[in-house]
Amino acid sequence: MANKTAPDSSRRSERSRRAILDASLALVGEVGYDKLTIEGIASRAGVGKQTIYRWWPSKAAVLLDAFTAGVDEDYAQGLPDTGDLTADLKSVLHATVDEFNDPAFQAPYRALAVAGANDEELSRTFVSRLIEPGIRVYADRLRAAQESGEVAADADLRVAAEMLLSPFSQRWLMRTGELTYDFVDTLVDLVMRALRPGSESV
Amino acid sequence: MANKTAPDSSRRSERSRRAILDASLALVGEVGYDKLTIEGIASRAGVGKQTIYRWWPSKAAVLLDAFTAGVDEDYAQGLPDTGDLTADLKSVLHATVDEFNDPAFQAPYRALAVAGANDEELSRTFVSRLIEPGIRVYADRLRAAQESGEVAADADLRVAAEMLLSPFSQRWLMRTGELTYDFVDTLVDLVMRALRPGSESV
Amino acid sequence: MANKTAPDSSRRSERSRRAILDASLALVGEVGYDKLTIEGIASRAGVGKQTIYRWWPSKAAVLLDAFTAGVDEDYAQGLPDTGDLTADLKSVLHATVDEFNDPAFQAPYRALAVAGANDEELSRTFVSRLIEPGIRVYADRLRAAQESGEVAADADLRVAAEMLLSPFSQRWLMRTGELTYDFVDTLVDLVMRALRPGSESV
């Protein structure tokens, strides 16, 4: 299947791998995604270009690895559950507002979102590693609330989670609006109205 | 502000302008945004590269002009109002599902969304010319419904419109899910629950 | 022969003509021949490009006109004739040494010599307007000396004049040696030996 003999990953230099990942993150923050080059990464990392090409298919893939390296475990413990769904959602989303307003976080994440739009393969990984887990932890928290009767039994929780998250990420990605606590509060309140038991469709 | 003496737009060649815009759209459909080049556009349009650089700052700006040329009037007549908000929303969104599933439409739109993420200036134009008007016509329709008592008086209609549109465009842009009639129906139903009179927050 | 209708030279703007010629000389001194451009001349002269193209076929032709404008009459009065050929030649060549060592003179003259080498048409004009007259005044002075018996009767005076002038201009053009009074004195002395009466070939 592979036309080139695959490299022997057991002999891979961990030192180079880390240097490349670090250089990528540093550079994307400094010059932006468009001006991020393989040559630049190699030179900053003190590494031969071939070492990058040997292990990654594109600069987007490098960046994706660099970015997801420290993020995977964030979703592990799920959302808090104090028994008050509205309060839990607001508190988590307030934290997320702060995170997405942090410039250091923006550059690589935005770059990946973008790169994914034009690279379907990359997109799959990006979605399954970063976006999908995010949606899922929200859907899971909603399910818990549903089971405790806090949420209407017939609500489509996946779509509900998207109603919560997409307006948020859309505002951020496309700069269609400010990301404020007020905004997410309004959003949560509206969604909660839709999910309230007794609001079932006729 | 301008470092170069601005060109005299009264002497601009309409013929060249159209050729460039047409070539851009054709090419982005054929080769995609990443492989779209200024040289390619110029050559296809039978135009000197300088003529492109004289009037546009980047390939993204060309594409934005090309794309918005025929779209501006789409929002002019607003959304239909048959008196049944749910039905109106579903019918419009069904049409939009079809539009966004059309490959000819996808390439340039996706490209612009992407280009905007990394170019703040371009992003503003993209949002104000394409996205903002879209949100606005939905918000307007909701307002009409609110005035007729079909929607709760205290609902934030702008955020409600985003709850309707963002999950949709997010699925499309990031490929986080299928765009189907079912999906938008579920979406509309959920949002309508949130907006139903009598659902006001306590 | 001309495919375009020739411009009507009676309506030509003398003001523009002078401005173009002046700008050419000024610019060639400032930036050198290679970086001399038609656009630069036009802009400096406050003139449309077309006005230059209308009246001259190339930048070299402009420069040739500019340069020869004030030079033609230099050759009119011929070489001095005090009766002492050797002294006359040395005194004139000393003056020429000074002239050719003047930087203001070098740039355009060198440029024309060069342009001529690759443009046969221009070359003809350059030679017939500038070089040929120079050789001729020397040959004429030699002829006078021959008639007065100061020079051998059988000497080829045209070639003798070239023996005097070519080593000089060669040194200057190709930078093969310094242009000094000593050098031209040596040159004159050697040539005079060849021309001395009684040196006729056997």
Place this chain on the structure above:
Amino acid sequence: MANKTAPDSSRRSERSRRAILDASLALVGEVGYDKLTIEGIASRAGVGKQTIYRWWPSKAAVLLDAFTAGVDEDYAQGLPDTGDLTADLKSVLHATVDEFNDPAFQAPYRALAVAGANDEELSRTFVSRLIEPGIRVYADRLRAAQESGEVAADADLRVAAEMLLSPFSQRWLMRTGELTYDFVDTLVDLVMRALRPGSESV
């Protein structure tokens, strides 16, 4: 002095070097110096432009290398010495007349002469690699003749050599006259008169 880190010449591709040199000579013969372009050379040689820019500073430098590649050894054996100076000079110059009247030779040589006039750095190399050795072999032959008493003891042989060569190359370069056997014969005869023993200046 060098602002860019110099390339590692030990890794230079001999194949590319030869292809570039060959293409340069071929093209200058076909299109002339002015229309000779780096892009043209690169494309003809099947080479990236950067490979030319990496090793040469200008098209003139490429051409100089190309031209001198096969010429250096021409001067190695010096001029013939049959004991008859006049005959030796005439026979060599006759050969040179033929060489300079050969169109294949003219284009690059003329181009270099010209390029040198406007590029002092190039000029030095051109002179020291091609012109100076030429003058020197003539001066050497004259010295041999001087030592054997065929030439006056006090004559400046360097200037004498220039008297022989400069009128020749001047005629060729500036097209001030025909290059014929007759011309060089006359030239040699005149110079020989100047050098004849007993012609010493008083």
Place this chain on the structure above:
DNA sequence: TGGTAAACGAGACGGTACGTCGAGTCTTGAT
């Protein structure tokens, strides 16, 4: 413990596209 094969740093290579400059042509108003 020394030999050898892979990965490595470095960077030259053939290419493509960049954004700029100037050439020479063409069009528009003003004189």
Place this chain on the structure above:
DNA sequence: ATCAAGACTCGACGTACCGTCTCGTTTACCA
């Protein structure tokens, strides 16, 4: 009709990176 101005098509410039390809030079396993 010529002029100043400058937009146009075209071609080349010199630069930046691409992804591929040698080069020695580590490095780590295995004989």
